[in-house]
Amino acid sequence: MEKTKFTLxxxxxxxxxxxxxxxxxxxxxPLRHPQTMEPTxxxxxxxxxxxxxxxxxxxxxxxxxxxxxAIYRTWRPTVLHxxxxxxxxxxTPAKIFYKxxxxxxxxxxxxxxxxxxxxxxxxxxxxxxxxxxGAGQWGSALSMGCMFFGIELKVYMVKVSFYQKPYRRIxxxxxxATCVPSPSPDTKTGQAVxxxxxxxxxxxxxxxxxxxxxxxTHDDTKYSLGSVxxxxxxxxxxxxxxTKKVMMEQADTYPDIIVGCIGGGSxxxxxxLPFVKDKIDGTKPDLRIINVEPTSCPTVTKGLYAWDYGxxxxxxxxxxxxxxxHDFIPPPVHAGGLRYHGxxxxxxxxxxxxxxxxxxxxxxxxxxxxxxxxxSEGIVSAPETNHAIRVTIDEALKxxxxxxxxxxxxxxxxxxxxxxxxxxxxxxxxxxxxxxxxEKVKEALAHLPQVPQS
Amino acid sequence: MEKTKFTLxxxxxxxxxxxxxxxxxxxxxPLRHPQTMEPTxxxxxxxxxxxxxxxxxxxxxxxxxxxxxAIYRTWRPTVLHxxxxxxxxxxTPAKIFYKxxxxxxxxxxxxxxxxxxxxxxxxxxxxxxxxxxGAGQWGSALSMGCMFFGIELKVYMVKVSFYQKPYRRIxxxxxxATCVPSPSPDTKTGQAVxxxxxxxxxxxxxxxxxxxxxxxTHDDTKYSLGSVxxxxxxxxxxxxxxTKKVMMEQADTYPDIIVGCIGGGSxxxxxxLPFVKDKIDGTKPDLRIINVEPTSCPTVTKGLYAWDYGxxxxxxxxxxxxxxxHDFIPPPVHAGGLRYHGxxxxxxxxxxxxxxxxxxxxxxxxxxxxxxxxxSEGIVSAPETNHAIRVTIDEALKxxxxxxxxxxxxxxxxxxxxxxxxxxxxxxxxxxxxxxxxEKVKEALAHLPQVPQS
Numbered sequence: 001m002e003k004t005k006f007t008l009x010x011x012x013x014x015x016x017x018x019x020x021x022x023x024x025x026x027x028x029x030p031l032r033h034p035q036t037m038e039p040t041x042x043x044x045x046x047x048x049x050x051x052x053x054x055x056x057x058x059x060x061x062x063x064x065x066x067x068x069x070a071i072y073r074t075w076r077p078t079v080l081h082x083x084x085x086x087x088x089x090x091x092t093p094a095k096i097f098y099k100x101x102x103x104x105x106x107x108x109x110x111x112x113x114x115x116x117x118x119x120x121x122x123x124x125x126x127x128x129x130x131x132x133x134g135a136g137q138w139g140s141a142l143s144m145g146c147m148f149f150g151i152e153l154k155v156y157m158v159k160v161s162f163y164q165k166p167y168r169r170i171x172x173x174x175x176x177a178t179c180v181p182s183p184s185p186d187t188k189t190g191q192a193v194x195x196x197x198x199x200x201x202x203x204x205x206x207x208x209x210x211x212x213x214x215x216x217t218h219d220d221t222k223y224s225l226g227s228v229x230x231x232x233x234x235x236x237x238x239x240x241x242x243t244k245k246v247m248m249e250q251a252d253t254y255p256d257i258i259v260g261c262i263g264g265g266s267x268x269x270x271x272x273l274p275f276v277k278d279k280i281d282g283t284k285p286d287l288r289i290i291n292v293e294p295t296s297c298p299t300v301t302k303g304l305y306a307w308d309y310g311x312x313x314x315x316x317x318x319x320x321x322x323x324x325x326h327d328f329i330p331p332p333v334h335a336g337g338l339r340y341h342g343x344x345x346x347x348x349x350x351x352x353x354x355x356x357x358x359x360x361x362x363x364x365x366x367x368x369x370x371x372x373x374x375x376s377e378g379i380v381s382a383p384e385t386n387h388a389i390r391v392t393i394d395e396a397l398k399x400x401x402x403x404x405x406x407x408x409x410x411x412x413x414x415x416x417x418x419x420x421x422x423x424x425x426x427x428x429x430x431x432x433x434x435x436x437x438x439e440k441v442k443e444a445l446a447h448l449p450q451v452p453q454s
Numbered sequence: 455m456e457k458t459k460f461t462l463x464x465x466x467x468x469x470x471x472x473x474x475x476x477x478x479x480x481x482x483x484p485l486r487h488p489q490t491m492e493p494t495x496x497x498x499x500x501x502x503x504x505x506x507x508x509x510x511x512x513x514x515x516x517x518x519x520x521x522x523x524a525i526y527r528t529w530r531p532t533v534l535h536x537x538x539x540x541x542x543x544x545x546t547p548a549k550i551f552y553k554x555x556x557x558x559x560x561x562x563x564x565x566x567x568x569x570x571x572x573x574x575x576x577x578x579x580x581x582x583x584x585x586x587x588g589a590g591q592w593g594s595a596l597s598m599g600c601m602f603f604g605i606e607l608k609v610y611m612v613k614v615s616f617y618q619k620p621y622r623r624i625x626x627x628x629x630x631a632t633c634v635p636s637p638s639p640d641t642k643t644g645q646a647v648x649x650x651x652x653x654x655x656x657x658x659x660x661x662x663x664x665x666x667x668x669x670x671t672h673d674d675t676k677y678s679l680g681s682v683x684x685x686x687x688x689x690x691x692x693x694x695x696x697t698k699k700v701m702m703e704q705a706d707t708y709p710d711i712i713v714g715c716i717g718g719g720s721x722x723x724x725x726x727l728p729f730v731k732d733k734i735d736g737t738k739p740d741l742r743i744i745n746v747e748p749t750s751c752p753t754v755t756k757g758l759y760a761w762d763y764g765x766x767x768x769x770x771x772x773x774x775x776x777x778x779x780h781d782f783i784p785p786p787v788h789a790g791g792l793r794y795h796g797x798x799x800x801x802x803x804x805x806x807x808x809x810x811x812x813x814x815x816x817x818x819x820x821x822x823x824x825x826x827x828x829x830s831e832g833i834v835s836a837p838e839t840n841h842a843i844r845v846t847i848d849e850a851l852k853x854x855x856x857x858x859x860x861x862x863x864x865x866x867x868x869x870x871x872x873x874x875x876x877x878x879x880x881x882x883x884x885x886x887x888x889x890x891x892x893e894k895v896k897e898a899l900a901h902l903p904q905v906p907q908s
Contacts (some may be wrong), residue, residue, distance in 0.1 A: 004527040105832035378559035
């Protein structure tokens with residue numbers, strides 16, 4: 001019997017997060033202040049001290065507080081699967097492994113940082129958090145995190161999703177959070193938008209502005225972000241640390257290729273940062289790491305490596321990253337988590353330095369891959385994850401051609417049980433591909449902030 | 455650090471199912487033929503030979519075919535959790551454990567038998583299966599089972615659910631099954647109903663009749679049932695076998711009380727049959743096993759122990775069981791899986807003999823318990839499971855009063871990610887309790903089949 005599942009005992013779970021900033025061959029360019037454009041730390045009113053500290057830390061290992069570990073243990077460690085049935089369906093000599101984050105209570109990897117952020121804010125005496133959410137993945141995960149530590153949470157959810165996709169909103173409320181459609185009458189930003197256009201269906205950028213304004217104007221309230229920033233990626237390294245340990249100790253192997261999808265980048269960086277370390281220090285020079293993004297929002301493959309705002313309204317810090325322009329609005333692909341104009345600065349930095357690569361795939365091909373996965377491994381995956389599955393299958397089929405038995409590791413970010421409408425669109429032939437919106441990107445890239453040379 | 459999760463290594467998973475029929479102090483009363491009312495085996499055209507054999511077997515251990523074990527390993531063994539946070543929230547000295555089946559690809563325990571049934575039919579050369587489904591739990595699980603073995607599947611889904619709850623239908627289609635609203639124009643039964651009433655919204659009994667007619671009138675086609683029957687309960691014993699082993703070997707404990715919900719009974723019997731054995735043979739005389747059902751469909755607590763048809767149309771075999779009458783239609787509680795007029799004969803037999811007890815709980819109280827569970831353990835549970843959680847909490851609160859540190863084991867049948875509309879109804883105050891429909895039950899019980907004394 002060949003093993004199918006590899007799991008750590010909970011006593012062997014990581015007790016520290018891995019901070020790549022300790023091992024970068026060149027340090028990460030510092031963020032710039034959105035108004036002054038000078039090098040800065042995160043705007044202090046938004047995040048609590050410990051989070052700010054982690055954002056800029058260059059310590060290699062950062063202790064996971066026992067209180068956070070205790071919550072992790074309600075669903076972690078997650079399982080590393082060997083995809084025997086997918087391999088057979090593809091008739092490939094490749095060995096395919098996937099680390100599956102869909103067994104968390106929220107159905108994705110997002111709680112890994114939500115729990116940590118809620119903890120640090122609680123410890124700092126913060127009574128209330130605000131955040132924004134698009135389709136609801138992050139909003140629901142943070143609702144769960146805040147529930148665990150007894151913090152109040154208000155989520156500004158893009159209005160069109162609030163009404164069209166009520167299930168994740170209800171999930172937030174089940175965990176005790178308050179969720180309102182954005183633009184809302186609860187903030188000056190929202191009021192201004194509604195005065196101009198009462199029918200406005202909202203955008204993620206607008207929701208960020210509302211959440212930030214709310215946090216900045218209320219006592220004991222901070223803001224929380226679910227991706228992109230260094231501390232978020234740091235918390236997600238539990239994925240890669242668990243995987244590396246269980247893969248080397250139980251499966252006695254090391255990946256040749258690691259594949260994952262990137263939107264803000266936290267899930268996949270969480271997987272590969274503990275591995276890319278081995279490429280940086282030269283012990284695994286041939287390791288390939290493939291960031292997968294949608295062709296309709298190809299931040300790394302087609303974007304500019306430039307200074308840009310993290311949000312649409314220009315309130316968030318300016319980062320050096322691949323970007324399609326902060327006011328670029330991507331086509332409405334179902335992978336809502338991959339519709340971001342920028343990318344985690346750490347991922348961009350590693351890409352620029354040549355340690356990781358990127359590939360863009362079109363929507364229809366991702367669902368085709370998702371169906372193949374569902375009909376071999378059984379798991380119906382999130383549309384975001386289907387992007388990673390597409391490239392995993394492509395790489396496995398290359399192995400079939402060349403006869404190489406490569407070890408491919410897939411970062412599987414979550415289940416698709418809240419995304420069945422997207423599967424219906426695909427199965428009924430209504431799903432379509434979107435061309436790369438070249439003109440819109442060109443226009444958006446004309447509005448980049450002009451950052452002075454340091 | 456106190457342990458939170460207990461898991462077997464996959465090499466220690468059960469390789470045989472446990473058959474309670476070997477250890478019953480009195481044998482199970484045989485089924486009766488729906489037409490002749492004579493003792494019978496299952497109507498032969500409906501099930502394949504191996505399934506029929508298992509239904510009546512008195513062998514204690516039945517090998518799980520390696521092909522089925524291989525599929526089980528794609529999600530099993532499931533995790534036994536210690537509910538530290540729930541215990542703390544209740545401030546109880548009780549130790550609460552729960553075995554969580556929600557991490558299967560379908561989100562519930564149903565695949566345990568779906569995979570086995572698909573395998574045996576495949577082995578018997580059957581090309582196609584039919585089944586019925588209400589809200590879609592069983593239909594989706596069998597779709598997954600049939601996908602794994604390359605069998606065609608047609609699911610007759612109650613029409614009102616087909617249109618109101620499309621997500622589980624799409625899940626079935628994602629795994630490759632065909633799903634039609636029942637009544638359908640595809641069977642004579644359906645045609646007749648539609649001729650009388652083109653707007654008919656269907657019922658589970660009607661869908662069973664269509665699925666049975668389809669199987670009986672097509673070559674290479676058999677019918678499959680997801681609960682109630684002995685072979686279904688047999689396949690589900692993997693739950694209890696895993697739990698018993700991991701609880702005794704890793705948690706070093708044995709339950710004082712086991713709690714679960716019963717609709718057709720397969721999930722909870724699958725948990726407790728390997729334990730009730732110890733009560734029957736006298737080694738654990740004090741073990742308590744509590745079957746939980748809705749007050750609006752209180753089959754065991756208020757029903758008659760009598761011979762009745764398994765289905766509304768009177769096509770299924772007649773069983774001696776607790777029943778509310780085969781044409782009783784229960785109120786529309788959200789726990790669709792608990793809306794069945796009868797109960798697994800094995801459970802009824804064990805109840806009649808005094809080895810297990812039953813308790814009925816009202817809908818609102820189950821959701822209140824479900825919210826407590828979601829806000830302590832994080833898991834948002836299926837409405838069916840909330841019934842079991844209600845009684846688990848009640849028993850834990852009794853321990854608080856008496857100061858007893860009892861060990862309570864909860865059979866957690868699945869997540870509620872497809873049931874968010876029910877949570878919304880509860881959270882918005884729109885959910886209501888239903889009185890026990892005494893008059894309707896009285897009327898239904900007047901239509902029991904008149905079985906001759908044997």
